Amino acid sequence: MQAIIESINWSIVAPFIVIQGILMIVAILDWAKADDFRGSRWLWFFIIVVINTIGPIIYFIFGRRR
Amino acid sequence: MQWMTLFNKEMVENWRNKKWIWVPLVIILLAILDPISNYYLPQIIEAVGGLPDGAIINLPEFAPAEVVMMSLSQLSSLGVLVIVLMAMGTIASERKSGVSELILVKPVSYRNYITAKWAALLALVWAALFVGLLASWYYTNILYGDLSFKSFLLIFIFYGLWLTFVISIIIFFNTLVKTPGLVAFLSILTIMAMSIMTQIFGHILEWSPNNLSSYIYEMVIAGEVSSDLVATSVITIVLSLILVFASIFTFKAKELAS
Numbered sequence: 001m002q003a004i005i006e007s008i009n010w011s012i013v014a015p016f017i018v019i020q021g022i023l024m025i026v027a028i029l030d031w032a033k034a035d036d037f038r039g040s041r042w043l044w045f046f047i048i049v050v051i052n053t054i055g056p057i058i059y060f061i062f063g064r065r066r
Numbered sequence: 067m068q069w070m071t072l073f074n075k076e077m078v079e080n081w082r083n084k085k086w087i088w089v090p091l092v093i094i095l096l097a098i099l100d101p102i103s104n105y106y107l108p109q110i111i112e113a114v115g116g117l118p119d120g121a122i123i124n125l126p127e128f129a130p131a132e133v134v135m136m137s138l139s140q141l142s143s144l145g146v147l148v149i150v151l152m153a154m155g156t157i158a159s160e161r162k163s164g165v166s167e168l169i170l171v172k173p174v175s176y177r178n179y180i181t182a183k184w185a186a187l188l189a190l191v192w193a194a195l196f197v198g199l200l201a202s203w204y205y206t207n208i209l210y211g212d213l214s215f216k217s218f219l220l221i222f223i224f225y226g227l228w229l230t231f232v233i234s235i236i237i238f239f240n241t242l243v244k245t246p247g248l249v250a251f252l253s254i255l256t257i258m259a260m261s262i263m264t265q266i267f268g269h270i271l272e273w274s275p276n277n278l279s280s281y282i283y284e285m286v287i288a289g290e291v292s293s294d295l296v297a298t299s300v301i302t303i304v305l306s307l308i309l310v311f312a313s314i315f316t317f318k319a320k321e322l323a324s
Contacts, residue, residue: 012102012208015201019091026087053095060088061151 020053027056036065069178076186089152089190093198096145100136101205104128130206130213131286137202138225138279141195146232150253153187153236155246157317162244166321176318180237184310187233192226199225217286224285224295227302228278232257234309241317275302 027048037044044063047055080086103110107125111117128136157180160166170179203218235256239249264274271277272294281295 012105012205015098016095016102019095023088023091026084030084057088057092057148060084064083 023053023056024048027059031059031063034064037063038065068174069182072174072178072182073185076182077189080186080190085152085190086193089148090194090197092148093141093145093194094201096140096148097137097198097202098205100140101133101202101209104133104136105209128210130211131283133206133210134199134202134213134221134286135279135283137199138221138282141198141225142228142279145198146229146257147254149191149229149232150236150250153233154240154250154253156183156187157237157240158244158246158249162246170321176321177314180241180314180317181310184233184237184313187237188230191229191233195226195229196222213286217289220285220291221282224278224282224299227299227306228275231275231302231306231309234306234313238309238313238316241313241320273298273301275305278302 028045031041031044031048044059048059049055051058108123111123117123157166160169166179170176199218199222203213203215206213232253236249236253239252239256243249243252260274261276264271264276275298278295278298281292281298285291285295
């Protein structure tokens with residue numbers, strides 16, 4: 001496992017991690033200000049944080065009533 | 067000018083609900099997913115293990131053109147799904163909540179209202195496609211080999227026409243029904259039905275918009291724009307414009323009736 005981790009070229013994989021990070025941060029910032037959720041506020045928090053990548057996207061599409 | 071006001075309102079709204087951030091990011095992710103995962107496939111297989119000793123797997127070597135096509139096919143499936151879900155409520159939810167009535171009480175023409183929405187969505191999707199394909203082009207050049215900037219631009223322009231068509235379909239169904247979920251369902255159904263029709267009647271529907279991707283592939287391989295590609299593009303643009311006109315017409319009829 002160690003060898004595999006070392007063999008990964010991080011400059012190539014980094015964009016994935018960065019994009020996932022930005023998606024999650026933007027979703028959380030939006031979530032913090034919003035008050036028109038479809039369903040429970042904290043459920044959406046867990047969806048954004050726990051489900052990698054897809055969670056924030058689902059939140060952006062379905063999360064708010066607007 | 068009224069149209070610009072409506073257009074700016076749409077742009078501001080798409081910025082406020084973060085569409086200008088998340089749509090490009092998702093498109094980038096989809097566009098670079100296949101180029102990178104295919105490049106690391108040998109290591110992934112090794113890491114997963116479970117192969118008997120001495121087993122040799124010959125993985126195909128991909129040409130740059132094939133890699134770009136992987137990005138496009140990813141965008142054609144998941145990318146289109148994301149775009150449909152993102153745009154499904156653009157008019158439908160405004161009509162449901164009554165916002166559109168507030169706007170249309172004022173002397174706003176239906177044509178301006180629809181085309182401003184259409185243009186704002188197109189700006190967003192074309193921008194997202196540009197950054198997505200740029201990322202894909204970058205990785206293709208690093209990992210697989212040269213692909214000229216000119217072919218990148220041509221791929222971007224011709225594939226953008228397909229997404230323009232998708233947006234036009236979504237706008238059309240937005241004016242037809244009021245439920246965003248139904249808009250998404252009908253749009254996806256239409257795109258799938260068109261792709262099936264194109265496959266069955268391939269010899270007649272040579273210039274169906276669904277064939278854009280395959281002509282783009284031919285273009286990248288051959289290095290020149292074929293007449294089939296141009297004809298398909300023209301058909302796609304014409305169909306998109308017809309859909310927008312039909313949207314204005316149905317919207318007018320529906321609003322006057324209600």
